Amino acid sequence: MRVICSSPIGHVNAPNRSAEALSRLAEEWPITSKSRDVDSTPAQIDSGLWALKLPLPLEGLRYVVCYVREVPQGIVLVDAGWNTPQSWASLENGLAQIGYGVRDVQAVVVTHAHPDHLGLAGPIRQESGARICLHERDALLVPTSTTQLADFLSSYRRFLTECGAPPDEVLAVTEDMVEAVTYLDMPSPDRLMTDGEVLVDIDPSLRVIGTPGHSPGHICLFDEKRRHILTGDHVLPRVTPNVSRRPGQPPYPLAAYLASLRLLLGLEVDWVLPAHEWPLRDLDGRVNALLEHHDARLIETATTVAADPGLTTWRVAQQLPWSRPFDSLTSDMRRAAVGEALAHLEWLEMKKVVRRTTGAPWTWQMV
Ligand SMILES: [Zn+2]
């Protein structure tokens, strides 16, 4: 199934594992386990703050980390997991171990509108009446009716044609496609969030930092007093988050992502709490590693175009290195790879390094 949150490039820029292992929480995280079973035992991070791992039906990332925050009337969750019975059971089990139930959930604050973060918020709201909070830009990604699916699919087919995808790849865009199925399984938010606001009515210790890139309305949540930041999929400790140009979404996601990374430099935190994998300490170190990764990737992309002018986006993606050769990736991962290649090409276009021919498919040349 589609690895929606991590890049098809695989695990790069991993920090020095021995240094990482110094942190108590990272040691408690079973990161080396090959088992698909995810231990839902809560890890206490601070007083009134726990992390629960909720399993994902994905090939790559095994779980999403749901953070449980105690508030006067109950608990607030940050990110909710995929809408599956396994995820629901892990949530119930994990909450019971810290003395709560789903009915105690006052709100679910969702870092971005991907199904592994937003999906389970729907059933949680049904059970508890919790409010679902999402950034106003990502709220636009949540379909409000099933009739939008036809538009979504046709814009996806047009987009792949513009990218130079082979006809059979375009024909594979159907209602059964994972992106389409999960697209319809996302609940609408009750409360919209904006950049910079303090969530006074939800959890007043949290300030929203808008970090567009991985999705247009991605947010991080900064707890200044307790010196931690919840980074969603913006900063992950081992994999590089997927940054893709997607049909129907704003152009230049990579420019947004790089600016959003720089926004976090110098923030004084003791803990970085991501939505996948495990917590880390060194925010600046990880941000700089991610910036360097994209610098190198931009050079690879420009070199590919310079060596063979007139390539389509699909062909550029085919020639770039990924975790496995492009042609052996699954079709959903190939689509993610093409979206990511296009994000890098558009950044180079914005900087007037490359230019594209208009018409379908686009082709790329050096300026
Ligand atoms: Zn994710």
Ligand SMILES: [Zn+2]
């Ligand atoms: Zn994501």
